[in-house]
Amino acid sequence: MEQKKTIAFIGLGNMGLPMAINLVKAGYTVYGTDTNPNAEEQFHQAGGQTGVPAELLVKQVDYVLTSLPTPQVVEQVYLSKTGIIENGHSSLTIIDFSTISPQLNEKVYVKAKEKGISYLGAPVSGSVSGAIDGTLTIMVGGEKPVYEQSLPVLKVLGENLFHLGEGPGVGTVIKLLNNLMIGFYTQAVAEGVALGEQLGVNPDTIYDVLSVSFGQSRVYERNYKSFIAKNNYEGGFSTNLLLKDLKLAKQMAVESGGSLPIGDLLIDFYTKAAEEGYGPMDMSSVYLKVKELNTLQTVSQS
Missing domain, CATH: 3.40.50.720 (NAD(P)-binding Rossmann-like Domain)
Structure with missing residues (x-):
């Protein structure tokens, strides 16, 4: 042997x-x-x-x-x-x-x-x-x-x-595409759950329905069940690391002549979130950032 x-x-x-x-x-x-x-x-x-x-x-x-x-x-x-x-x-x-x-x-x-x-x-x-x-x-x-x-x-x-x-870099190309999409999904979960709460819908109810609907994703399951529902954002995959990968995906796009119209917005949003203290927290914590924005919007309209 x-x-x-x-x-x-x-x-x-x-x-x-x-x-x-x-x-x-x-x-x-x-x-x-x-x-x-x-x-x-x-x-x-x-x-x-x-x-x-x-x-x-x-x-x-x-x-x-x-x-x-x-x-x-x-x-x-x-x-x-x-x-x-x-x-x-x-x-x-x-x-x-x-x-x-x-x-x-x-x-x-x-x-x-x-x-x-x-x-x-x-x-x-x-x-x-x-x-x-x-x-x-x-x-x-x-x-x-x-x-x-x-x-x-x-x-x-x-x-x-x-x-x-x-x-040697072909696997990295696909990994960065994967993490770019994770960024999209994470933001979609954050905005969707926060908006549902703003409209008075229990977030558990939203999850129960969407988990058997076409809006379900592994990222939704992971971000909601492991972090948002527990109100605990320690560990996991940090906002800082996701932001790093989004920037690498952007670099890939620029060098290949591609464009990331939504990706550019994500990078701006995650950069601000990291600057405001969400950087070391799990990426799902951007849900808290969206809730904060919703609260500010509500106050400004009252």
């Missing part, structure tokens, strides 16, 4: 931590690193290895997996002098699950290839629950032989695996 590969997992956040833990449960030796010592401690308690600097890990493991919050952090972790590419060995395979730009995927791929390192851009969808359950959708761009060799690892993390092409 072939010995399981060794893995370094960089980025033990809301998504990365459960993904790394699932790899430990599957029998892999996994070394975890994060800037948050509490995350490293949680990973250690779950059976993961900690305490080894990333620049040393990349010299000895078979795989480096990353789940990082922003393109700036990805560029630092991959391309700095203490980063993965500069310090990794020539038979290393790296898989980035972060949501960045297709251009950054390509930039990292080119630098990796110069060092003989294999690279896959593999953004994920499925929320924290999907990361915990190992049921993520993983959208992979990169060389097919590298993808096929990495399938045992990827299958631990997701149940919907797509190899979308040889280009």
Whole structure:
């Protein structure tokens, strides 16, 4: 029986931590690193290895997996002098699950290839629950032989695996389209529920009816049942992260000659919401922002 590969997992956040833990449960030796010592401690308690600097890990493991919050952090972790590419060995395979730009995927791929390192851009969808359950959708761009060799690892993390092409950024294109649509749906839920309440309709009643109507969506179910109905907006996928992805989608549109007439309005709205304190809260919290606007509108008309 072939010995399981060794893995370094960089980025033990809301998504990365459960993904790394699932790899430990599957029998892999996994070394975890994060800037948050509490995350490293949680990973250690779950059976993961900690305490080894990333620049040393990349010299000895078979795989480096990353789940990082922003393109700036990805560029630092991959391309700095203490980063993965500069310090990794020539038979290393790296898989980035972060949501960045297709251009950054390509930039990292080119630098990796110069060092003989294999690279896959593999953004994920499925929320924290999907990361915990190992049921993520993983959208992979990169060389097919590298993808096929990495399938045992990827299958631990997701149940919907797509190899979308040889280009390292093709998965990111689709992920950004996905998150652009999530932005639309999140705003629709916020405005619809808030307007219904303004008209005196119980939001639970709205949900019960629309959940068996054509207005239903996974985003509505998730935003309403897990956050709005509980009046708790901690954790989840933050407004700041959604705004980051909307801006990346806008960048994609501009560079391709496309337009986002509603997307532009969304970016403006979410930017203001983030500035007013909703940034760290789950994206569904924009419902509170819409309610606030409705209240101001009512006062101005009275």
